[in-house]
Amino acid sequence: MAKVKAFRLGFADFASQNSEQMIEYYTETMGLKLVEQGKDGSAYLSNGLDHHNIIITPSDINGIRCYGYQLDGKLTMEEVQKELAAQGISAIVKKDAKPGISEFVELKDPSGNLLHLYNQMDQAASGFGISGVVPLKLGHIAFCSNNLKETIRFYEEALGFSSTDQIGEDFANFLTCNSDHHVLNIVASTETKLHHIAFQLKDASHQYLSSDVLAKHGHPVIWGPSRHTAGHNIATYHYDPDHQVIELYTDMDVYIPELGIFEPRPWHKELPLKPKVWDGLSSWGTDFVMDLGKI
Ligand SMILES: [Fe+2]
Known part of the structure; x- marks a missing residue:
């Protein structure tokens, strides 16, 4: 089977x-x-x-x-x-x-x-919105886990995910089930809870226009924009009305499982870029003004 x-x-x-x-x-x-x-x-x-x-x-x-x-x-x-x-x-x-x-x-x-x-979800006839941020898709989930190793093994062995990068040994663990650098980010913690959910945007101009839309609606950016190390996505973060962290991103690395590398990009410092353990979160050196690890 x-x-x-x-x-x-x-x-x-x-x-x-x-x-x-x-x-x-x-x-x-x-x-x-x-x-x-x-x-x-x-x-x-x-x-x-x-x-x-x-x-x-x-x-x-x-x-x-x-x-x-x-x-x-x-x-x-x-x-x-x-x-x-x-x-x-x-x-x-x-x-x-x-x-x-x-x-x-x-x-x-x-x-x-x-x-x-x-396997199947009904299709909506409504299509994409024409005002607001209007992301391309819901792209990934990050959650804190109180059972890290077993949970990573579950997603790999039971649901067919592949591990890509890590930030720090065992801190943030990135997994994918398609060509996106990550669909899941599992963060080591003493309790299981949502860390953030993330929507993919079209491009860099959409990224800054989205910050205008967020500000206009009273949801200012709380961190970013910055280019991440793991995944190289340009990301901003804001809170939804229930104070849950929402990430908007673009330019995420594309994984080629057949080669075990990420598609080359001009901003990669290593070619070919293989899954690895990264230090820190920002390749631009941008400091975090919020501690995402303590959400
Ligand atoms: Fe994320």
Whole structure:
């Protein structure tokens, strides 16, 4: 049987005490489209084609509820469940349980994060927004893990991710399931929690225009722009209304797994550039004014 293989990050699902403000932020500031709102008030927001890339559910707490990954479609949901069970991972198949995804496999990673794995999501007819930031896609998740080694092994062995770079020995650990430098960044910590979610922008001009849009809507940049070391993405960070960190980035390194290198770029100091352990976060020497490690 084929192995379970994730190939992209599909969505992030948030609980929110301030769901109306969060929905306004995602529609007015970020430029996503509100596709559907459930009877419980859950809002399904699309970046462009997918039925949803962000879910906001009214709650008495704030925080991430679930991460969604799309699989390569080579296994049915029952086969995914069986393959995971063979690795000692318990998962359940859910059908017609939520809008936009008719069937998915639900499980927890070794850090306790709830995951939904699916082959197909409905498409949204709404398309890309025309005002606000309007990113290209939801690109990656960074989370703090209280169970680092086992969690990295889980994403590599159970879901088909590859490790690329690290920052410091065991501090930030980058993994990908496609050609992006990272789809996941797992940060060593004493507790499991969201570190940040990140949206990809079109180019450098989109990066600075996005800072104008953020400022206009009262979400000033809290760090950046700067070019990262690992991944070389130019990044800015800001807070959403629930004080969760959102990264906007462009120019991320492209991984070539067949060669074990990143596509050469003029700003790379090493050619060929191979996955490695980096010191520090910024290749421009820009100091952090916020401690992302303590979020
Ligand atoms: Fe990031």
